[in-house]
Amino acid sequence: MIDYADKMIRNKPLHGIFTAVPRRYDLVNHVITWGLDKRWRWKAARECLASQPEKVLDLCCGTGDLAINIARLAENGVELTGVDYSRPMLAIATQKAELLAKGRRISFTYGDADNLPFPDGYFDSIGISFAFRNLTYKNPLAQRHIAEILRILSTGGKCVIVETSQPRLKLIRKLFHLYLRWFVFGLGYLFSGNRGAYHYLAESAARFYTAEELKEILATAGFSQVSFRPLFFGTVGIYVAVKKEPPGFSYKPEKRS
Ligand SMILES: C[S@@+](CC[C@H](N)C(=O)[O-])C[C@H]1O[C@@H](n2cnc3c(N)ncnc32)[C@H](O)[C@@H]1O
Incomplete structure (x- = not known):
């Protein structure tokens, strides 16, 4: 039976794309990134575990690769x-x-990033691999998605985002955009038969924020210590951002007797 929440999710703009592509989704990802996507998710998984969290979420987990990497590395x-x-x-x-x-x-849980089915402050680490763009690029719910991430993250908790970016060097940036619009689009379409999905991927990646812009967005939303590590000539990168203490908070250590 489809309930009301289910119906609402089905009507969301990108939902059709992500229910149509899964069959060859992993294969296309590995081919268009020359297999490097596995390495990038592994690095992100290590980052998710770096502060020894107790509860970790793979947000927009897709076919589960980031979560599986985390599981393999976690205590x-x-x-x-x-x-x-x-x-x-x-x-x-x-x-x-x-x-x-x-x-x-x-x-693995069914849920929408605009209304996540978890209590406030539940996770001390949240990883997002290749989905932050979907949640924010020309997405009218972008602010809501970021607010939800902050809501379910504990104070001092870490958000790790591995995402496409914009290379700093103009020539590399141009080549990257050509690669996206011709190779990624063409090959994705050929393998999956889904023109819309790979047109969206190529265009959203070519027009997505620079690292500086995205760092600014995260800092303005309520994250501190926002860092960016470029990977593969800056075509991809890993952002790490820590949820700030609420305003007025000051830490007073307990007195020991
Ligand atoms: C490009 S895929 C990335 C999947 C996976 N994280 C990876 O590394 O391959 C984007 C994923 O985000 C999910 N997604 C997009 N918008 C979402 C939303 N509003 N709520 C929950 N999931 C969403 C899609 O269903 C899809 O599985």
């Missing part, structure tokens, strides 16, 4: 969750995790 006892609004993606994630997560349990 026992870390609670792992993945959330996405595409049921076909979640079905693949669940199957893959059974084979690849080294027996670690990942709870």
Whole structure:
């Protein structure tokens, strides 16, 4: 049975794209990034675990690769969750995790980033791989998505974003955009048969924020210590941002007797 919330999600603009592409989604990703996407997610997973969190979320987990990398690297006892609004993606994630997560349990949950099904401050680390662009690029709910990330992150908790970026050097930037608009679009279309999905991917990546712009957006939203590490000539990068203390907060250590 489809409930009201389900119906609302189905009507969202990008939802159709992400329920249509999963069959060849992983293969296309590996081909268009020359296999480097695996390495980028692994680096992001390490970053998600760097401050020894107890509860980690893979937001917009898709077919689960970031969550699976985190599961393979995490200490026992870390609670792992993945959330996405595409049921076909979640079905693949669940199957893959059974084979690849080294027996670690990942709870894959259906939910929308504009109304996440978790309590305030629940996670101390949130990773987002190649989905922050979907949540923010020309998305009327961009602010709402960022506010939700902040709501479910504990104070001092970390948000790790691995995402396409804009190379600083003009020549490399131009080549990157050509690569996106011809190779990524053409190959994605050919392999998946979904023209719209790969047109959207190529255009949104070519027009997405520079690292400086995105750092500014995160800082303005309420994150501190926002950093960016460029990867592969700056075509991709990893952002790390920490949720700030609320205004007026001052830490007073307990007196020891
Ligand atoms: C480009 S895929 C990235 C998937 C995965 N994180 C990866 O690294 O391959 C974007 C994912 O975000 C999900 N997504 C997009 N908008 C969403 C939203 N508002 N709420 C929940 N999931 C969303 C899509 O269903 C899709 O699985």
